[in-house]
Amino acid sequence: MQDHLSQTFAALxxxxxxxxxxxxxxxxxxxxxxxxxxxxxxxxxxVTKHVQVLEKAGLITKSRNAxxxxxxxxxxxxxxxxxxxxxxxxxxxxxxxxxxxxxxTVVEKKKSKGTNHGRKK
Amino acid sequence: MQDHLSQTFAALxxxxxxxxxxxxxxxxxxxxxxxxxxxxxxxxxxVTKHVQVLEKAGLITKSRNAxxxxxxxxxxxxxxxxxxxxxxxxxxxxxxxxxxxxxxTVVEKKKSKGTNHGRKK
Numbered sequence: 303m304q305d306h307l308s309q310t311f312a313a314l315x316x317x318x319x320x321x322x323x324x325x326x327x328x329x330x331x332x333x334x335x336x337x338x339x340x341x342x343x344x345x346x347x348x349v350t351k352h353v354q355v356l357e358k359a360g361l362i363t364k365s366r367n368a369x370x371x372x373x374x375x376x377x378x379x380x381x382x383x384x385x386x387x388x389x390x391x392x393x394x395x396x397x398x399x400x401x402x403x404x405x406x407t408v409v410e411k412k413k414s415k416g417t418n419h420g421r422k423k
Numbered sequence: 424m425q426d427h428l429s430q431t432f433a434a435l436x437x438x439x440x441x442x443x444x445x446x447x448x449x450x451x452x453x454x455x456x457x458x459x460x461x462x463x464x465x466x467x468x469x470v471t472k473h474v475q476v477l478e479k480a481g482l483i484t485k486s487r488n489a490x491x492x493x494x495x496x497x498x499x500x501x502x503x504x505x506x507x508x509x510x511x512x513x514x515x516x517x518x519x520x521x522x523x524x525x526x527x528t529v530v531e532k533k534k535s536k537g538t539n540h541g542r543k544k
Binding site for chain 2: 323377378
């Protein structure tokens, strides 16, 4: 059996499932509303399977409300991801710093090009 | 082809690969040193495959140094994970808050048990 963190990462390893989470970040949605935007590219069973993968990984919870099944994001599984990645802070902070430094160089270059009117003939 | 973030999450969805990253967080290691602790449970080709998955996902980089192949963590792919999870901050912070509140209740209960000497006869 897959450990819980592996199950969470595996569930996140798919753009459709991440798009579903992005939709739910804007608010709860019934399974049918959640499925709708994906039905032009895939079958209903395929979409339902993605919802089930998210649910099994604990990334969403589905409740019952008469005939509706509202889904919402469950922060706990996301917290596990944050907890895990936090151990590697030194590495990703270094990477943010490098990105910052690079972007500053780009801005500086643009500025100096700006004073020369940035044109070459 | 799998998008880069999906590839990163898929690479993290395995306890052996996460253990390899944990080892590399303590410092660079040659492929053979990195492989060693896992060889009691799996074959060398299986271990090498895991290293390759991490490398393809950009989570580690392997350089050449004569006959050695030192591996190290590449913070950029981890930064992608951080960037992604950051969008869901409201959800995981809520979850941290709930955990905090729960732990406080447990501590309070222990304290009040402590004043009653916490013993039942």
